[in-house]
Amino acid sequence: SQTIHQWPATLVQPVGSPLSLECTVEGTSNPNLYWYRQAAGRGLQLLFYSVGIGQISSEVPQNLSASRPQDRQFILSSKKLLLSDSGFYLCAWSEQSRDTDTQYFGPGTRLTVL
Amino acid sequence: RKEVEQDPGPFNVPEGATVAFNCTYSNSASQSFFWYRQDCRKEPKLLMSVYSSGNEDGRFTAQLNRASQYISLLIRDSKLSDSATYLCNAGNNRKLIWGLGTSLAVNP
Numbered sequence: 001s002q003t004i005h006q007w008p009a010t011l012v013q014p015v016g017s018p019l020s021l022e023c024t025v026e027g028t029s030n031p032n033l034y035w036y037r038q039a040a041g042r043g044l045q046l047l048f049y050s051v052g053i054g055q056i057s058s059e060v061p062q063n064l065s066a067s068r069p070q071d072r073q074f075i076l077s078s079k080k081l082l083l084s085d086s087g088f089y090l091c092a093w094s095e096q097s098r099d100t101d102t103q104y105f106g107p108g109t110r111l112t113v114l
Numbered sequence: 115r116k117e118v119e120q121d122p123g124p125f126n127v128p129e130g131a132t133v134a135f136n137c138t139y140s141n142s143a144s145q146s147f148f149w150y151r152q153d154c155r156k157e158p159k160l161l162m163s164v165y166s167s168g169n170e171d172g173r174f175t176a177q178l179n180r181a182s183q184y185i186s187l188l189i190r191d192s193k194l195s196d197s198a199t200y201l202c203n204a205g206n207n208r209k210l211i212w213g214l215g216t217s218l219a220v221n222p
Contacts, residue, residue: 032208043118044158044201044212051208059209090157094208101146101208105157 002027006091006106013113019064019078021109023091026072031093033074034103035066039087050074051096086113115140118204120213128221131192135216137202138184145206147178147185151198152215158201161187192220 003026013019025031035047046059048066056066063082067075074091088110092103119138127133139147147164162169164176164185175188185202199215 034208041214043214044203046209049208088155101205101210102148102160102163103210104160108157110155 002093002104004091004093004104004106006089006109008109009107010110011112013081013111015083015113016080019076019081019085019111021076021089021091021111023074023076023106024072025093028072028093028095030071030096032096033068034092034094035064035074035076036090036092036105037087038090044090047076081113083113086111116213117141117211118202118213120200120202120216122214122216124217124219126219126221127192129192129194131220132188132190133192133218134186134188135200135202135218136184136186137204137213137216138182139204139211140183141204141211142180142183143206144204144211146210147176147204148202148210149174149176149185149187150201150203152201153198161200189218192218194220194222196220 006023034049036044038044050056050068064078090108091106094103117140149161150158151161152158162171164178168177173190177186197220199217201215203210203212
């Protein structure tokens with residue numbers, strides 16, 4: 001069966017510090033991968049998605065970036081965090097080969113920027 | 115108008131009650147619709163896909179009304195464990211737009 005891992009689970013970072021969040025998927029090949037942010041009082045916001053290694057689509061202009069160095073690894077980064085980057089960051093995957101957009105989420109990283 | 119709208123609730127219902135949520139979407143080109151449940155401080159978990167013909171999974175029934183552009187979720191015989199936030203989404207081609215969620219509290 002497929003599993004999706006994210007780490008760390010929680011993170012407290014000062015403003016201006018860098019960020020690196022990692023997501024890995026097991027049990028599937030060539031998945032679509034997604035990064036979402038869920039801020040307090042706001043819905044799930046799609047930040048990036050990827051259909052393959054090195055292929056990243058950005059949905060929202062921001063100071064975040066994403067990379068997919070391996071088939072089942074998705075990384076979210078920032079060079080300098082802002083207060084507004086605080087939130088619950090969720091990685092998700094879906095099957096590439098199916099018509100459905102069913103997405104499955106990892107446990108998330110709760111980021112607080114102080 | 116938000117692209118996907120839900121009544122935030124909270125819906126407070128007694129155990130055994132039937133409760134229904136609606137979710138409206140603005141993009142008529144949407145092809146994929148889902149209901150997820152999210153427990154406090156946890157990730158969303160897939161509850162069910164919503165098919166054009168409607169679908170049922172145990173106590174849960176989902177319906178799609180394309181003409182009026184909404185989807186619905188019906189929960190019968192509510193359990194305490196159904197207490198959660200229910201998220202709907204709509205979209206296509208990997209881009210799903212999410213509602214803010216409807217909070218449900220099932221009381222003993």
